[in-house]
Amino acid sequence: MKAVKANVTNGISVGTYLETCDNSGAKVLKITAVKRKKTVKGRVPGAGVGDMVMASVKKGRPDMRKQVVFAVIVRQRKEYRRADGTRVKFEDNSAVVLKDDKGNPKGTIFKGPLAKEACERWPAVAKVASIIV
Numbered sequence: 789m790k791a792v793k794a795n796v797t798n799g800i801s802v803g804t805y806l807e808t809c810d811n812s813g814a815k816v817l818k819i820t821a822v823k824r825k826k827t828v829k830g831r832v833p834g835a836g837v838g839d840m841v842m843a844s845v846k847k848g849r850p851d852m853r854k855q856v857v858f859a860v861i862v863r864q865r866k867e868y869r870r871a872d873g874t875r876v877k878f879e880d881n882s883a884v885v886l887k888d889d890k891g892n893p894k895g896t897i898f899k900g901p902l903a904k905e906a907c908e909r910w911p912a913v914a915k916v917a918s919i920i921v
Contacts, residue, residue, distance in 0.1 A: 792905045798834030799866025800881055805846065809862065809902075810895025812885040813852040817843035817859055823889070837864050838906040840891075843883070859883040860891070860910050862902040876903065876921070884913055 800806070806817045821842040822833040835841050843859050845852045862884050867877035878901070885894045891910045898913075901921040907914035914920065 790909050792838050792909055794837075794868060794870040794876075794905050796836035796838060796868045796905060797866050798836045799864040799868070800835045800861060802832050802834075804881065806843070806859075806861070806881050806883045808848075808859070808885055808895075809882040809899045810884050810893060811897045812894040813849035814845040814847075814855075814857065814885050816845070816847040817857070817883055817885070818846050819843050820856070823858070835861055836866075836868065837861055837903040838909040840886075840889070841883070857894075858886040858889050860886060860893075860906055860913060862898075862906045862913070863900070864903075878903070878921075 802819050804819050808814050819841045822835045823840040825833040827833045839861050841859050845855050863878040863882040867875045887894045892912045901919040902917045907920050
């Protein structure tokens with residue numbers, strides 16, 4: 789996992805319901821934890837574009853429901869600033885379900901654009917992406 793060049797705002801908190809943008813079988817995820825994130829004792833960590841989260845599947849195929857999966861956030865509504873000064877925001881919050889904690893995606897098709905920061909950090913996700921913004 790590489791560092792992100794942009795100053796990504798943590799726009800998504802623990803407990804948020806996210807939609808998935810892949811064909812893994814999960815439709816709605818609930819974020820339960822943010823992985824690899826340092827914070828102060830007692831503070832609930834937030835997540836932004838490119839962060840890995842642990843989530844439980846709330847809606848989807850019967851074999852996927854009630855499972856705890858790893859996911860990467862690829863879009864967020866809260867705007868964030870890139871190094872060149874541009875500000876980026878998307879119209880929805882969305883994530884991609886992973887097979888394992890190494891970053892390999894479970895789905896084979898992603899709907900909609902993916903943030904460049906998520907694709908820089910997770911090269912296996914970038915291989916499957918069709919639109920990168």
